Amino acid sequence: MLMKNKMKICSGLLALLAVAPGYAAASSTISSDTGTEILDYIEGQRKAARENALDPELAALQQEALAQAAKKPAIAVDPKKPAPVTFEGDDISFDERTGEVLAKGHVKITQVESRVLADEIKGNTKTDEVHIEDKAHMLQVSQPRVVLDGYKTDYNYEKKTGTMKNAKGKVEQQFITGEKLEFYPERVVIYNGTATKCSAKSPDYHTSAEKIEIWPNDRMVMHNVKFWIKNKVIVTKKLYETSLAAGAQNTVYPRIGYNNDDGISVRQKFEYPLAPKVAAYVDVNYYSQHGFKNVYGSTWNNGNNHFDLQYGSFEDSDNDWIKKEPTLKYTYGAKRLGDTPFSYTLGAEVGKWSDSKATSWHKKYYAGLKRDPINFSKSLRLYTDVQYSITQESYNHSQVNSLSYNGVFVKDVNDRLAFFSGYHYTQNTKANSLFNYDAEDYAKKWESGFSYRIDDRNRIVVGENYDMDSHSIKDVDYYWYHDIHCAQMILRYREKRQTWQVRFEFTPW
Numbered sequence: 033m034l035m036k037n038k039m040k041i042c043s044g045l046l047a048l049l050a051v052a053p054g055y056a057a058a059s060s061t062i063s064s065d066t067g068t069e070i071l072d073y074i075e076g077q078r079k080a081a082r083e084n085a086l087d088p089e090l091a092a093l094q095q096e097a098l099a100q101a102a103k104k105p106a107i108a109v110d111p112k113k114p115a116p117v118t119f120e121g122d123d124i125s126f127d128e129r130t131g132e133v134l135a136k137g138h139v140k141i142t143q144v145e146s147r148v149l150a151d152e153i154k155g156n157t158k159t160d161e162v163h164i165e166d167k168a169h170m171l172q173v174s175q176p177r178v179v180l181d182g183y184k185t186d187y188n189y190e191k192k193t194g195t196m197k198n199a200k201g202k203v204e205q206q207f208i209t210g211e212k213l214e215f216y217p218e219r220v221v222i223y224n225g226t227a228t229k230c231s232a233k234s235p236d237y238h239t240s241a242e243k244i245e246i247w248p249n250d251r252m253v254m255h256n257v258k259f260w261i262k263n264k265v266i267v268t269k270k271l272y273e274t275s276l277a278a279g280a281q282n283t284v285y286p287r288i289g290y291n292n293d294d295g296i297s298v299r300q301k302f303e304y305p306l307a308p309k310v311a312a313y314v315d316v317n318y319y320s321q322h323g324f325k326n327v328y329g330s331t332w333n334n335g336n337n338h339f340d341l342q343y344g345s346f347e348d349s350d351n352d353w354i355k356k357e358p359t360l361k362y363t364y365g366a367k368r369l370g371d372t373p374f375s376y377t378l379g380a381e382v383g384k385w386s387d388s389k390a391t392s393w394h395k396k397y398y399a400g401l402k403r404d405p406i407n408f409s410k411s412l413r414l415y416t417d418v419q420y421s422i423t424q425e426s427y428n429h430s431q432v433n434s435l436s437y438n439g440v441f442v443k444d445v446n447d448r449l450a451f452f453s454g455y456h457y458t459q460n461t462k463a464n465s466l467f468n469y470d471a472e473d474y475a476k477k478w479e480s481g482f483s484y485r486i487d488d489r490n491r492i493v494v495g496e497n498y499d500m501d502s503h504s505i506k507d508v509d510y511y512w513y514h515d516i517h518c519a520q521m522i523l524r525y526r527e528k529r530q531t532w533q534v535r536f537e538f539t540p541w
C-alpha cells in the first residue's frame with residue numbers, strides 16, 4: 033500500500049553521529065608569589081562554561097525534547113530498541129511493502145535530542161538506512177553535541193555507521209571541516225579535514241590532516257598533520273596523538289609573553305611518543321634578553337609512577353635561573369589512603385644543578401600528605417597539606433631538613449567574586465638553600481586576595497604576600513585577564529617590584 037500526502041511518519045530511522053575532542057583545561061596564572069594560583073579553578077570553570085554553552089539551535093531542540101519527555105507516551109517504548117523517529121515534510125511517500133520512504137520539501141527528521149533538516153531524503157524502514165543526496169543540516173544535543181552541514185549523507189541507524197561528504201560545522205567544542213566523514217559506534221574518522229576551537233571564519237589557529245581518528249572522551253590521532261597559525265604552518269608531523277580526557281592540555285601552540293627581566297618570550301612544547309607510556313619532548317623557550325633556553329627530556333608514566341629526565345634551563349616566578357644537566361625526577365601519587373579524605377605523594381629528584389654561584393649534585397627527597405577540601409558550606413572551604421623534605425648539596429655538603437604546611441580558605445561570594453586567605457610555613461628558604469631557584473623568600477607568610485569577573489571577557493585578580501616575621505607586606509600583584517578573539521591576554525603588575533609581565537595564549541573561543 034502506498035501512502036502519499038503531507039503528514040508525519042514514525043519509524044526507527046536515523047540516530048545521529050559524530051564526536052570530537054573535549055575541553056582542555058590549563059593553568060591560567062602567569063606565575064605567583066601571592067597564592068593567586070588557588071583561584072585558577074575560576075578561569076577553568078569560565079572556559080569550560082563558554083566551550084560547553086549550547087548552540088542556540090541545540091538549546092531550542094533540547095527544550096523541545098524536554099517538553100516531549102514530560103508528556104506520557106501513548107505506547108510504552110522498548111528501551112532496547114532505537115528511539116522512534118518522526119518524519120515531517122511537505123510531501124511524504126511511504127511504501128509499507130518495501131519500507132521505502134521519500135520525503136520532499138522542508139523535511140525534518142527528529143529522534144529524541146537529534147534532528148536532520150533537508151530538502152529531500154530517501155530512506156527504508158526495513159533496512160534501517162537513510163540517504164540525503166543534497167545538503168543535510170544535522171543537530172544533536174546529547175553527547176556528542178553536533179551542528180553539521182554536509183552532502184551525500186548515508187547512515188544506518190541500527191548499526192550506527194555512515195558517511196558524509198564535504199562536511200562543515202561543530203562537533204563538541206571543535207569546529208571541523210572534512211572532505212569525507214565516516215561514522216562508527218566507537219569513533220569518527222575525518223579525511224582531508226581540519227579542526228580548531230577558534231570560531232572565527234578565518235581561524236587564528238587550526239590543524240589539518242589527511243586522516244583524523246577521534247575516540248570520544250579518549251584520544252584523537254592525526255596522520256600527516258599540519259599545525260597552522262593563520263596561513264602559516266608552524267609544525268608538521270607524520271603522526272600526532274593527544275588525549276581527549278578531561279583536564280588534558282594542548283601544548284602544540286606557542287605562548288608569547290613579555291616581562292622586564294626576560295624581554296619578549298616565545299614558548300612551545302613538542303612531544304614525541306617513543307613507546308607505550310614513554311615520550312620524549314623538547315620545550316623550546318626563546319627570550320629576547322637571553323636567547324634560547326630550551327629544555328629537553330623524556331617521561332615515563334605508569335599509574336601513580338611518574339619519571340621525568342630533564343636537561344636544560346629553568347626559571348621560577350622570581351626570575352631565578354637554574355641549569356639542570358641533567359636531573360631525574362620521580363613522583364609517586366597522589367595516592368588515596370583507603371577510604372579516608374587523605375592522599376599522599378612521594379618524590380625524589382637527583383641531578384646536577386648549576387647557577388652563577390655554584391655547581392652541585394642536588395638531591396631532594398620528600399613526602400607529602402594532602403586532605404580533601406573541608407567544606408564549611410557550599411561556598412566556603414579549607415585546603416590543607418603538609419610536606420617533609422630532605423635536600424642535600426655536594427657543593428658545600430649541606431643538608432636541609434624541612435617541614436612545610438599550608439592552610440588556605442576560599443570563599444565564593446557569588447558567580448563574580450571570590451576571596452582567598454591562608455597561612456604558609458616552610459623551613460627551607462633562600463636563607464639556608466644553596467640555590468635561590470624555587471626556594472621561598474621567607475619562612476612564615478600570610479597570603480590573601482580576591483578575583484572579580486567584570487564581564488564575560490574581563491576578570492581581575494589581586495594577591496598580597498605578608499611576611500609574618502618582619503610584619504611587612506612583601507608583594508602585591510595585580511592580574512588582568514582579557515579575552516581577545518581566539519586568544520587571551522594575562523597581564524600582571526607587581527607593585528612592590530614595579531615590574532610588568534604579559535602573556536598571550538590561544539583559547540577556545
